Amino acid sequence: MSQVLIRSVWAYNLDEEFSLIHTLLQQYRFAAIDTEFPGFIYHSRRPHLLSAEEFYVLLKSNVDHLHLIQVGLTLFDANGNLPDLGTHGAVYYAWEFNLRDFDIYSHCFAPESINFLSSNGFDFDHLRTYGIDSSLFAQRLVASHLVGSDSNIEWVTFSGAYDFGYLIKILMGSPLPERREDFMRLLTSFFGERLFDIKTIMRYCDGLYGGLEQVARTLNVVSTVGRPRRAGSNSVLASRTFLEMRNRFFIDRDMTMHAGAPHGLNFTR
Structure with missing residues (x-):
């Protein structure tokens, strides 16, 4: 594949980019996502x-x-083609939405995660000044028909429970529900039932283990994005990895039987 360029979205071009995305949804029915957030402040010993x-x-x-x-x-x-926006395959495009909600001076965070993001070019002051308010981002998600009952998008993620957790939080504009069952109903309401988590699916693929980059290397998936290890490039890598898994391991098997909840939320001990 030709190079993939990431379209960086801020408050000033949010409406323009969502208008463009809306026009593409009839042709492109799969959406791979990734998020960046300030790490984990609560942990389990097991x-x-x-x-x-x-x-x-x-x-x-x-x-x-x-x-x-x-x-x-x-x-x-379905064939793995990304939008080329009229370049006739010379360049393909994906998106990266920069949010303004996180304030490094007053909000909680895991220091190792913020240090990692800073080392990968995140300017938190710039984000706070020029980023997108999450409530406005949520409104545009719904208006674009990416999410909601009238959406036909099939979602792809890697270990995406937190990705969808944060998205549901901003879509609802409130803390997450107390009960997992209520969260799962919201997940289906917003994102449908055809949600593919690579972390779940790879359990049924011999030889696959580790994080997204490890799985991609094992499958010989080569990154075509110039700036790695950010949400936009990770979503591209997830899309390529998903397609390679499907083509290698599910030619004669139905992958949809593994669709549904993200990894971690899809089993009960």
């Missing part, structure tokens, strides 16, 4: 042994007390 209910309690505690920083979005069709 993270790999949590039931779905216990995992949700931990997720809610973190999401309710932290703020979303960035959202990456990659649209693609």
Whole structure:
């Protein structure tokens, strides 16, 4: 594939970019997402042994007390084509939405996560000044028909429980529900039932393990994005990895049987 360029979205060009996205949704029915947030301030001593209910309690505690920083979005069709916006395949495009809600001077965060983001070019003062208010971002998500009952988008993520947790928080404009069951109903209401989490699906694919970059390397998926390790580039990598998994491991198997809840929320011990 040719190079993928990330379209950086701020408050000043939010409406223009969402108008463009809306025009593309009839052709591009898949959406891969990734988010950046200030890490985790609540932890479990046994993270790999949590039931779905216990995992949700931990997720809610973190999401309710932290703020979303960035959202990456990659649209693609069933054949893996990204929008080229009239360049005839010379360049493909994905999106990166920069939010203003997080204030490094007054909000909670995990220092190691903020240090990592800073080392990858995040300017938190710039975000606070020029970023998008999350409530406005949520309104545009709904108006674009990316989410909601009239949306036909199929969603792709990697270990995406927190991605969708933060998105549901801003879509509702309130803390997450107390019960996992109520959260799951909101998840289906906003994002539908065709939600594919690579972290879940790779359990049914021999030889795949680790994080997104490790899985991509194992599958020989090459990044075509110039600026790695941010939400936009990660969403592109998730889209390519998902397609390669589908083409290698699900030619004669139905991948939709693994659609549904994100990893961590899809089982009960």
